[in-house]
Amino acid sequence: MQEHEAVYCCKAKVGKPAPDFTMFTTADMDKLQSKVSLSDYRGKWLVLFFYPLDFTFVCPTEITALSDRYEEFVARGADVLGVSVDSVYSHRAWINTPREKNGIAGLKFPLASDITKQVSRDYGVLVEEEGVSLRGLFIIDPDGILQYAVIHNMNVGRSVDETLRVLEALQTGGLCPADWKPGQKTLTPGG
Secondary structure (H helix, E strand, O other): OOOOOOOOOOOOOOOOEOOOOEEEEOOOOOOOOOEEEHHHHOOOEEEEEEOOOOOOOOHHHHHHHHHHOHHHHHHOOEEEEEEEOOOHHHHHHHHOOOHHHOOOOOOOOOEEEOOOOHHHHHOOOEEOOOOEEOEEEEEEOOOOEEEEEEEEOOOOOOOHHHHHHHHHHHHHOOEOOOOOOOOOOOEOOOO
């Protein structure tokens, strides 16, 4: 397994306002001039995830898994935004590549280009010596507060089931025990 050292002294802190960002995205696949900012997600939950690079091996498995279940996020008042250090032109080429050829055709949410690497730095996922991001997943609430952060190495893809479970747990506003599942009761303090 490869060792990677990211910048852990980042601006992203759970319980604090999420670091702001503005990046070009694939929302307009023709012109690629569409920008997105954190403020665009005010009033809804945001699942913001970082991945190393386009056209790699693990990345398309998790991105297509999130895309295939995108409606479940929307039904919970959330949106999804994927980020890598690749250009929007690389993103577009990857989105236009069929899935059977390691592409992510049919993607239901935009990919953002962190070409300056500043957003990856701010969220503590940038591997400076390689210029790529670790896998980082952040859940930001409708008020722009970072509620959840998980960062791990590049070799393992993330679980859509776990992301949805954590999102729903956060949305209860209650105390959710280990292995809590949607629909189960939350804990009552002192009870």
